[in-house]
Ligand code: C2E
Ligand code: CA
């Protein structure tokens with residue numbers, strides 16, 4: 001039995017070595033991807049209904065990794081691992097640089113909208129995001145960027161008072177704060193009042209069943225709670241006209257999803273935004 005235990009240990013340690021090796025490998029690959037400028041931010045439109053017309057009021061930036069041979073990796077393939085190997089910090093800083101650059105490009109095309117970026121709790125924890133954003137605001141003082149950060153309820157797993165402090169400081173620079181994937185995590189309603197939020201993003205899982213008949217659905221209640229707390233609502237994963245109509249009826253402020261468009265590269269986004277102006 002002892003032998004077997006030893007073997008098993010050897011087996012596990014080999015596994016762990018392999019895991020460490022893979023992680024290290026991924027770290028090297030992500031570093032090289034940053035150097036080679038293989039990351040891209042795509043923009044997915046956020047739409048409001050104004051006087052019976054759809055208007056693009058914002059866009060969410062979603063990262064893609066496009067290798068030189070043309071393969072495109074979605075964030076689930078590299079964001080979680082970048083959070084565990086620390087690469088989320090330099091990648092996150094690049095995202096801030098890039099969103100300022102994109103904002104300039106859009107304004108040159110007369111597209112003046114709110115831009116949201118996704119932010120990992122790790123970037124808030126070590127203040128790197130705060131410093132990066134401060135730096136960018138100082139260096140681009142004349143660029144009136146309308147920026148929103150999307151955070152998830154996982155920030156509640158860290159020191160909550162520290163998180164609130166950092167968020168307050170970010171907010172004091174005029175940046176909006178949006179709680180992503182609302183309803184899927186562990187937030188209690190009391191946290192909602194403590195975090196300095198501006199928006200709640202209703203998770204796609206609620207939107208999926210929203211327009212179906214005879215189902216209990218919390219979407220309308222979430223919108224009502226948000227209104228009580230003076231927060232704006234964004235619905236994510238909107239795919240059908242039925243969902244659009246019901247969300248507008250319930251006075252959801254902004255809609256995002258494949259019904260309008262997928263995340264688009266910058267030239268395609270500009271084309272779409274200009275076509276919506278007509
Ligand atoms: P998320 O923030 O919840 O982003 C929404 C995801 O839903 C995106 O997937 C988007 O492409 C997809 N989506 C949008 N509309 C629809 C729809 O109508 N139907 C369906 N089925 N899907 C829709 P994506 O781009 O693969 O991103 C996945 C996740 O990766 C994001 O979830 C976010 O948590 C993370 N992520 C993406 N970009 C970044 C980033 O720049 N930084 C960080 N830290 N995380 C990111
Ligand atoms: Ca998001």
Ligand code: CA
Pocket residue numbers: 180181201203236
């Ligand atoms: Ca989301």
Ligand code: CA
Pocket residue numbers: 181203204236
């Ligand atoms: Ca989601």
